[in-house]
Amino acid sequence: MRVTIIGAAGMIGRKLAERIAATGAIGGTPVDAMTLVDVIEPDVAADFKGTREVFAADLTQSGTSERVIANRPDIIVHLAAIVSGEAEADFDKGYRVNLDGTRALLEAIQSIEGYCPRVIYASSLAVFGAPLPDVIPDTHQLTPLTSYGAQKAMGELLLNDYSRRGFLDGVGIRFPTICIRPGKRNKAASSFFSGILREPLNGVEAILPVEDDVRHWFASPRAAVGYIEHAATMDTAQLGAQRCMTMPGVSATVGEQIEALRAVAGDGAVALIRRAPDPAVAQIIAGWPRAFDTARALAAGFVAEKSFQEIIAIYLEDEMGQPALKGA
């Protein structure tokens, strides 16, 4: 099996590549060649035993897509994107990368007679915009309220249509907000969801810009890699024409996050959370999904954590080298 990861320098791409290198497989299927691509050369999975190709390339540049699929990968994981904030700030760049880049890849695949790879497409909860029900069903309409969300929704439509036509075999994954993200806080409005756990776990003060009753949809980085592994090897016949699904996750309030932190790391950790309400952040988050009924993805075999304590335990295990919690 040959696997190509586009966006392999990002957090999920790196973790996926490292896992393939560590296990020599994806979703249990042996991998003998791995191509890792990003706009910067991905410095990852150096110890992979199979053939490893690494290069920097931009999907919006002519010829990149052809190069990306030159070895006819069986599985293409397309994680590359301009993120939400940047796609909103730079309208043209967002469309160029998130829409045109995706389409260039699909067209390159289509142009090769008889080639029909599994294509795993990273979509987003941003395809859903307010007003939203408390629990969003699989049948909810796509109502993006950002350019990023519109681009991801268009990518989903392309993936469905190209799959229906038999040009590729697509699976679209709408990722929950990934928590706890390793590393430093960033400028994303969602950054604090990880920060209020990660910083205290590392003995550092964290800033909480919203109220405790804010609810959102989460999964761990490990779950995110698991979705891709499952998507890589699942039977797609069960998906029919609708190839894109919201992934299972944990619906939790900020207050529930904090109580999970207290249970795992004690009052001292919780005391490191400093409340600094930011109405701008609160307003952005107010339009976000709070919970999903992910019946389709669950039926298709996708799994995630069951509780926020489990999500924290995975961070401790995967990022801080602590042993796994019992039962987690």
Place this chain on the structure above:
Amino acid sequence: MRVTIIGAAGMIGRKLAERIAATGAIGGTPVDAMTLVDVIEPDVAADFKGTREVFAADLTQSGTSERVIANRPDIIVHLAAIVSGEAEADFDKGYRVNLDGTRALLEAIQSIEGYCPRVIYASSLAVFGAPLPDVIPDTHQLTPLTSYGAQKAMGELLLNDYSRRGFLDGVGIRFPTICIRPGKRNKAASSFFSGILREPLNGVEAILPVEDDVRHWFASPRAAVGYIEHAATMDTAQLGAQRCMTMPGVSATVGEQIEALRAVAGDGAVALIRRAPDPAVAQIIAGWPRAFDTARALAAGFVAEKSFQEIIAIYLEDEMGQPALKGA
């Protein structure tokens, strides 16, 4: 008011242009300049009293969009498209015209600082694919099962996003199946819906390839022009971020169409319908919408016929020069 119609050689484009020429207005607002564009030079509205520009152009050719909006029209009616069957037969051409052509137009508009025209976009019921409820609500998800439907759904997402960003002021119209289409039968799977009425009304045999209980969603050509006129001048603030709507129409079975024909034209006309079941056509139609709850469009002031007899009466009046039915 300056109006540009792209796709002005098509049935609805012609009728819209002729109506503007006849009334000197669109939706009651005076029109002093009209630009008519299609891939063939539109031969229409020659008696328009204002400034009339007519040319042949292809939106997918570089520079066409700029030329189309060179006089900064206040209202742009974008009807140009590769139809469903052709978009399915020629995958690349469908995307080039229906997606890239639309996007080129939107990008040309966006590139002009301070220009924010009303853009009326022709979408389609093809954005909805099976399985469908008996009555489809405004909130139903877009699940196209054709490339044409996918392209139209992407156009809707673009129109929403460009409107949200303030680059244009979009209204997306999902047209019912237009009935009774004037002229000859064509190769569209939907052709018989008009043919079984139009041919008998003209004393000609018609072929019915499906059962009498097949139900679908219809409006007259006059209603179609009316949607555009209303979209041209309505207050779009009420639409919020979701600019695209299914238009009101008449839900009718083939049997109800036939009984309406009998009521208007008698048993002799009905006798001209020859049943020739075509499983291929029946299968295509089986996945089509049967009825809609168009609460949003009705609240926004869009109107259509109330019965199939009214639809037939409009054909007799507009295409055969017969006087209007009382009450129709």
